Amino acid sequence: MTSPQFDTILKGGRVIDPANARDAVMDVGVLQGRIAALGPELKPSAATEVIDVSGHIVTPGLIDTHGHVFQHVTGRFGLNPDVCGVRAGVSTIVDQGGPSLMTLPAFRHFISEASDTRVLCFLSAYLVGGLEGHHYPQLYGPDDVDVSRTIDIGLANRDLVKGIKAHAEIGGMSRWGMAVIRQARDIARGIGVPLYIHLGQLWPEAGKGIDDPDAVIEELVPLMQAGDVLAHPFTRHPGGFISSKTGEVHPIVREAMRLGVKVDVGHGSHFSFEMARKVIEAGIYPDTLGADMHGYNTSAAEPSSDLHDNPFYGKTRFCLTHAMTELHALGMPLDRIIATVTSGPAEMLGMTGEIGSLSEGMTADVAVLRYHKGQFRLTDNSGGTAISDVAFSPAFSLKAGKRFDVDSPVVVQPEALAG
Incomplete structure (x- = not known):
C-alpha cells in the first residue's frame, strides 16, 4: 500500500x-x-x-505583532496567549514590552514554552517591563533602564527577543525628555533588532507639561532608522501622526517613511476612524497589524470600574480579524490587508524564511x-x-x-x- x-x-x-x-x-x-x-x-x-x-x-498563519500575553506577571494587563493566539485563529503573537531583562526567564518558561501559540517578544527597555500596563509612570524613567545588561540578555535570547519596546508620548516627555528613548535606541542597536515606539499619550503630564504634542514625534523621528517601527498611527490620543496644529499628517511622518521606518497599527483602545481616514487618505498604509488586546480592553477579561479612567481602557470589542475588517472599511486593498498579518510581520521579526508565507x-x-x-x-x-x-x-x-x-x-x- x-x-x-x-x-x-x-x-x-x-x-x-x-x-x-x-x-x-x-x-x-x-x-x-x-x-x-x-x-x-x-x-x-x-x-x-x-x-x-x-x-x-x-x-499564511496570522501573526499578531502587538499583544499583551504575559499572563499573571503583568497583573490585570496580561491575557492568556492561546486565547489571543491559536484559539483565535492566530499562529504567532508578539508580546510588546511585557517581559524585561529581569522577567524574560519567566516569560520563556511559563508563556512561550507552555503555549500552543508561537509567542515571541519585543523586550521592554525598562527594568520592570509592562507591569499593570505601565500604569505607574514613576517606574519608567531613565534611572529604571540598564542599557548594557538589557543588551546582554537580548543577545542571549535572540530566539525570543525580536525587538525593543519603548514609549514616546507627552507624559514621559514632560518628565524625562527623550532620555529613555535614546536608551531604548542604544539597546536596540546593541542587539541588532528594531526599535518599536508607542505613540499617543500614555501617562498624565508632569509639572508644566508639553505645550505642543507635535514636539514628541518631531524629536523622535531623527533617532530612528530603517526597520524601526512607529505604533498607533491612528491613535485618538495627542502625540501621534496627526498634527495638533493642522489636523493633518505631520510632515515628519513622511520623513520617517523615507528613512524606511515601518508602521504598525497597534489597534487597542487607541484606534480612531477619524485619524485613520486622515492617515490613509494621505497615502500612508500600515505595514503590520497588531491587535493590542489586553486585560483592560477586551472581553477576555472584565476590567473593574476603577480602570475606566486608564487611557488603555476600551469599551468596544475587537480582535485581529475584526481589525482586518476595519482596514477594509478604510479602503485598504485585500492583498495589503493580508500582508499586514503575514509577510509584513515576518519581515519585521526577521523571520521571512520561517513564517509568513506558504512556500x-x-x-x-x-x-x-x-x-x-x-x-x-x-x-x-x-x-x-x-x-x-x-x-x-x-x-x-x-x-x-x-x-x-x-x-x-x-x-x-x-x-x-x-x-
Missing part, C-alpha cells in the same frame, strides 16, 4: 499569499508540519485527511478565514463609526500542521455587527 503524500489537504480555498504574489483558488498540501505542495487539483487520495475550505480565504518547505502555519458579505457597522472608542461590506472571521488554523479550532471569547463574530 502506497504511503500518503500528505497528512492534510486544504481543498478548494482562495489562497492569498502576498509573499509569493499568489491569489488563486487552489489546494494546499501539508506533510510532517510543513507545506508540501500547492496546486489546482491535489488528489484527495494522496492525503490522510482532506478538509474542504471552498468559499474560504486561505492565508513549499516552510512551516505549515495556515489560517482559514471566513469572508462575510453584508453591511457591518464598526465603532471606535471615540464613538466614530464606519460601514464595511465585508467582514473577516477565523474558521480554524494550522500551527505547524496541527489543527486548532476557534473557540476564544475575544473573537468578534461579524453577525453581531450586521445591521
Whole structure:
C-alpha cells in the first residue's frame, strides 16, 4: 500500500499569499508540519485527511505583532496567549514590552514554552517591563533602564527577543525628555533588532507639561532608522501622526517613511476612524497589524470600574480579524490587508524564511478565514463609526500542521455587527 503524500489537504480555498504574489483558488498540501505542495487539483487520495475550505480565504498563519500575553506577571494587563493566539485563529503573537531583562526567564518558561501559540517578544527597555500596563509612570524613567545588561540578555535570547519596546508620548516627555528613548535606541542597536515606539499619550503630564504634542514625534523621528517601527498611527490620543496644529499628517511622518521606518497599527483602545481616514487618505498604509488586546480592553477579561479612567481602557470589542475588517472599511486593498498579518510581520521579526508565507518547505502555519458579505457597522472608542461590506472571521488554523479550532471569547463574530 502506497504511503500518503500528505497528512492534510486544504481543498478548494482562495489562497492569498502576498509573499509569493499568489491569489488563486487552489489546494494546499501539508506533510510532517510543513507545506508540501500547492496546486489546482491535489488528489484527495494522496492525503490522510482532506478538509474542504471552498468559499474560504486561505492565508499564511496570522501573526499578531502587538499583544499583551504575559499572563499573571503583568497583573490585570496580561491575557492568556492561546486565547489571543491559536484559539483565535492566530499562529504567532508578539508580546510588546511585557517581559524585561529581569522577567524574560519567566516569560520563556511559563508563556512561550507552555503555549500552543508561537509567542515571541519585543523586550521592554525598562527594568520592570509592562507591569499593570505601565500604569505607574514613576517606574519608567531613565534611572529604571540598564542599557548594557538589557543588551546582554537580548543577545542571549535572540530566539525570543525580536525587538525593543519603548514609549514616546507627552507624559514621559514632560518628565524625562527623550532620555529613555535614546536608551531604548542604544539597546536596540546593541542587539541588532528594531526599535518599536508607542505613540499617543500614555501617562498624565508632569509639572508644566508639553505645550505642543507635535514636539514628541518631531524629536523622535531623527533617532530612528530603517526597520524601526512607529505604533498607533491612528491613535485618538495627542502625540501621534496627526498634527495638533493642522489636523493633518505631520510632515515628519513622511520623513520617517523615507528613512524606511515601518508602521504598525497597534489597534487597542487607541484606534480612531477619524485619524485613520486622515492617515490613509494621505497615502500612508500600515505595514503590520497588531491587535493590542489586553486585560483592560477586551472581553477576555472584565476590567473593574476603577480602570475606566486608564487611557488603555476600551469599551468596544475587537480582535485581529475584526481589525482586518476595519482596514477594509478604510479602503485598504485585500492583498495589503493580508500582508499586514503575514509577510509584513515576518519581515519585521526577521523571520521571512520561517513564517509568513506558504512556500513549499516552510512551516505549515495556515489560517482559514471566513469572508462575510453584508453591511457591518464598526465603532471606535471615540464613538466614530464606519460601514464595511465585508467582514473577516477565523474558521480554524494550522500551527505547524496541527489543527486548532476557534473557540476564544475575544473573537468578534461579524453577525453581531450586521445591521
